Amino acid sequence: MRPLQRFLSTMAVAAIAVARLGSALAQDEQEIRFENHKFTPQTLSVPSGQKLAIKVINASKETIEFESFKLNREKVVTPGETITVHLPELSAGAYDFYDDFHQDVPEGSIVAK
Amino acid sequence: MRRNLQRGVLLSLLMVLLVAIQLAPSGVTNPPSKGEVSAPPEIQDTLRRSCYDCHSNHTHWPWYGQVAPFSWAVARDIELGRRQLNFSEWGDYYPVTRRRKLQWMERALRQEEMPPLSYRLIHPSSRLTSQDRAQLERWIETELVSATASPASKAGD
Numbered sequence: 387m388r389p390l391q392r393f394l395s396t397m398a399v400a401a402i403a404v405a406r407l408g409s410a411l412a413q414d415e416q417e418i419r420f421e422n423h424k425f426t427p428q429t430l431s432v433p434s435g436q437k438l439a440i441k442v443i444n445a446s447k448e449t450i451e452f453e454s455f456k457l458n459r460e461k462v463v464t465p466g467e468t469i470t471v472h473l474p475e476l477s478a479g480a481y482d483f484y485d486d487f488h489q490d491v492p493e494g495s496i497v498a499k
Numbered sequence: 500m501r502r503n504l505q506r507g508v509l510l511s512l513l514m515v516l517l518v519a520i521q522l523a524p525s526g527v528t529n530p531p532s533k534g535e536v537s538a539p540p541e542i543q544d545t546l547r548r549s550c551y552d553c554h555s556n557h558t559h560w561p562w563y564g565q566v567a568p569f570s571w572a573v574a575r576d577i578e579l580g581r582r583q584l585n586f587s588e589w590g591d592y593y594p595v596t597r598r599r600k601l602q603w604m605e606r607a608l609r610q611e612e613m614p615p616l617s618y619r620l621i622h623p624s625s626r627l628t629s630q631d632r633a634q635l636e637r638w639i640e641t642e643l644v645s646a647t648a649s650p651a652s653k654a655g656d
Contacts, residue, residue, distance in 0.1 A: 451583065455602050462579070487582050489596040 415470075418494065420452075420463070420485065421445040425494040434498035438473040451486035457496070460486065520567040527574040529556050534590015542638045546586060549614050549625040553580030556587035561621070598646040605639045608632055 418440060419426045432438055442452045444463040452471065453460040463469050476498035484493040535555075538546065552558050553576060564573040581588075584600050592600065607613040614625045627635070 453599075455599055455606075458606075460583075460603075484599075486599075489593050 415439045415441060417441045417443065418452075418483075419443045419445055420450055423448075423488070423490075424492055425483070425485070428492065428494045430494070430496045432476065432496055432498050434478040435475045437475055440471045440473065440496070441468055442471060443468045449487060450491075452483060453486040454481055454483040454496075456481045457483070459483075517567075523567060523571075527558075527577050529558055530587075532556055532587040534588065536586040536589035538638060541634060545627070545631050545635060549627055549631070551586065552622070552625075553577050553614075553618070554584045554586055556581070556585065594646055598643065601639050601643050601646060605636065605643075608635055608639070 416430055416432060416438065418430060420443065423446070430440070432440075442461070442463055444450055444465055444467050447465050449462060449464050451460055451462050452469070457471075457473060459471055459473075461469055461471060476496075478498050481496045481498070482493050483496060485491040536543075536546070546555075547557070558577055561573070563569045584604070589597070604613075608627075614622075614627070619626050
């Protein structure tokens with residue numbers, strides 16, 4: 387490989403790596419906890435137009451399914467498990483979430499502003 | 500000679516293990532219905548043919564569903580399927596829950612996610628034709644309209 391080609395390909399790889407790192411750092415990580423048969427907080431305010439990573443901690447002794455139809459996410463979380471739900475840039479608005487395995491659990495809302 | 504003996508012992512142990520694990524039950528049964536979904540006969544037929552094995556209390560256990568370790572995997576899938584959507588507990592769902600289930604069903608139908616490929620391969624008769632899909636979608640739309648019209652009952656209200 388010629389030196390110029392090698393230099394260009396190295397630069398391209400570096401640019402991709404920097405872009406990915408920037409995107410990961412830009413992700414705002416928030417937390418939702420499930421305990422005593424409810425989610426806390428029930429309303430989570432997040433910035434709109436920004437990628438998000440939401441940690442869902444199941445601190446209870448029951449298996450739950452963290453679900454949101456609007457966000458098109460459903461994930462089983464076993465007792466003591468923590469999962470991370472990655473979300474794309476959200477438009478301003480409210481996105482409800484709930485435990486699909488226990489319909490008596492009050493639903494929560496992610497509010498993007 | 501010695502290698503053959505070792506192989507024989509290993510195979511025997513494996514056979515004993517396979518027989519022994521048959522004693523561990525999968526733990527999933529067909530409990531009584533808590534209120535079966537009400538739908539026109541053609542929709543009922545489709546649901547029974549394509550969905551009921553995993554999403555109702557009327558599971559037809561396949562032969563491999565009786566043999567461990569496959570029975571454990573089948574039982575796990577059925578347990579999860581029933582928790583996510585159970586047509587035998589339809590009458591027990593809050594209106595808001597019913598609406599959510601219908602919305603997910605509609606999405607799964609449009610994205611052709613259900614029945615899953617692994618199930619369709621083993622149960623070819625479960626495949627949904629475009630006519631089945633269209634009928635189901637129409638039924639879901641009708642149900643969604645009536646679910647929206649019924650009084651809101653929301654967890655936590």
